[in-house]
Amino acid sequence: MSREWAVFLQGQTWIWLGGGLLVTIRIAAFVVAISLITGTIFALAHLSRNATLHWVASIYINVLRGVPVFLIIVFTFFALPKIGINVEVATSVTVALTIYATALIAEIVRAGILAVPTGQIEAARSLGIGPISTFVHIVFPQAMRIMVPPLVGQYIVLIKNTSLGSVVGLDELLRRTVILYSGFQNPMQALIIVACLYFAFLFPLSILSRRLELKDRRTDNLPIDEALAII
Numbered sequence: 001m002s003r004e005w006a007v008f009l010q011g012q013t014w015i016w017l018g019g020g021l022l023v024t025i026r027i028a029a030f031v032v033a034i035s036l037i038t039g040t041i042f043a044l045a046h047l048s049r050n051a052t053l054h055w056v057a058s059i060y061i062n063v064l065r066g067v068p069v070f071l072i073i074v075f076t077f078f079a080l081p082k083i084g085i086n087v088e089v090a091t092s093v094t095v096a097l098t099i100y101a102t103a104l105i106a107e108i109v110r111a112g113i114l115a116v117p118t119g120q121i122e123a124a125r126s127l128g129i130g131p132i133s134t135f136v137h138i139v140f141p142q143a144m145r146i147m148v149p150p151l152v153g154q155y156i157v158l159i160k161n162t163s164l165g166s167v168v169g170l171d172e173l174l175r176r177t178v179i180l181y182s183g184f185q186n187p188m189q190a191l192i193i194v195a196c197l198y199f200a201f202l203f204p205l206s207i208l209s210r211r212l213e214l215k216d217r218r219t220d221n222l223p224i225d226e227a228l229a230i231i
Contacts, residue, residue: 004186008193013180020176021197027090027172028159031097035158036151038098039105046110057106064103070164072096077168093165101158108154112147113139152209156202173197 007013045057064072076096080087087095116139124134166175173194181190 004184004189007180007184007186008189016180017173017176017194017197020171020173021201023090023170023172024159024162025201027094027097027162027165027170028155030094031101031158032155034098035101035105038102040109042102042106043109043113046106047113061103061106064100065107067100069097069100069161070167072100073164073168089165089169089171093162093168093170097158097161097165100161101154104154105151108147108150109143111150112143115146116142149209149212152205152212156205156209159202159205160198 042057042061045053046061048054048057073093073096076099077089077092080092080095120138120142121134124138125131129138162170162172163174165172166178169175177190177194181187184190
């Protein structure tokens with residue numbers, strides 16, 4: 001076996017790469033959890049009848065969706081210290097990705113809510129159910145079923161976007177791979193290995209997203225009683 005591949009037979013190499021993968025997973029997990037909350041808040045603000053909330057959310061979502069995530073990461077890294085907030089690189093990248101993901105998730109949540117038939121909302125109101133109870137118990141559960149496949153797909157993209165943090169020094173999987181091949185002069189072999197790691201981690205999520213999408217389509221074609229049984 002050539003010297004370029006021999007390094008991947010050493011346990012220390014995989015421990016080194018595994019540490020970078022853990023950083024990637026940790027940041028992605030934080031961003032997923034936070035952006036789902038903030039994205040839902042902005043989606044509701046965008047749907048609000050309050051003009052101020054609507055326009056603030058609309059401007060935020062449209063501006064952030066039109067800006068490259070790479071730019072947001074770099075800007076956040078340099079901007080936070082300028083306003084007196086000194087944080088670690090990992091925190092800076094987490095904040096940047098959350099800012100970006102919030103705008104994308106807000107649109108997915110808004111689309112899911114709007115996809116719920118208005119007849120069900122009107123029926124709930126005619127039965128005297130309050131708007132909050134209607135949203136919590138009728139609208140949001142159905143919207144969530146619609147949102148899950150695109151949410152999973154978006155979070156797959158988000159996990160891959162953590163690799164952009166390497167440009168500001170984030171010690172994640174791709175950066176550790178670059179350090180590795182800089183030392184052993186094996187860029188092709190190292191990048192093939194890291195591509196396989198990303199694939200092994202993300203492909204199951206792609207399969208999950210596809211299955212959830214197919215399940216959603218099957219549910220839509222069933223009678224209401226059978227559909228509820230599946231859900």
